[in-house]
Amino acid sequence: MFANARAIRKCLQRLGQQLEPGAHPPVIVLICGGSALNLSGLLSRTTADVDALGVAAGDSSLAPIPGWLLECSAKVASEMGLEEEWFNDAAAALHAVGLPDGILKGSTRESFGPCLEVAIASRLDLIALKCFAALDPNTGKKHLGDLVDLAPNADELAFTADWLLDRPTSPQFRAAFANLRSVLGHPAAS
DSSP states (O other): OBOSHHHHHHHHHHHHHHOOBTTBOOEEEEEEHHHHHHHHTSOOOOBSOEEEEEEEOSSSOEEOOOHHHHHHHHHHHHHHTOOGGGEEOGGGGGGGTOOOTTTTTTOEEEEOSTTEEEEEOOHHHHHHHHHHHHTOTTTHHHHHHHHHHHOOOHHHHHHHHHHHHSSOOOHHHHHHHHHHHHHTTOOOOO
């Protein structure tokens, strides 16, 4: 469990130290979730892990997290007394849905050594991803709390609507998103 951005940075710095030039190629890892909210300064709250969406493969595409990077993160977990999954690629499941356009390009970057750069998803993209997560009946409540704290504006929710609803979705999903917009104080125009 990470209490704040400083604790997250400390572990990412240690991960960067595990990656040796020549032995490991430089990577840019795109992150989202609570760790990204903390590192970007948008929110300060505890978070269990660093959610990686993938590694940059060019200017706009993402590749899966390489196994050697997950192995290095497991070493950091052992050294620092962290859960083994403190750095994970579970968020990569979002690729099945499709990520917001330009998510990598809109990110900010922070270096953690010669071989590790972390791309932090933008506020706009984090809000979109949090809205999607808030619609999950099992885990949505936690994400809704983040959204309430972020207080997205109408334009940010319109961007999210364009991303979420520009695909075949069920009437129930659309109704749930409309309800979420209302809860956040920006009901959709009828």
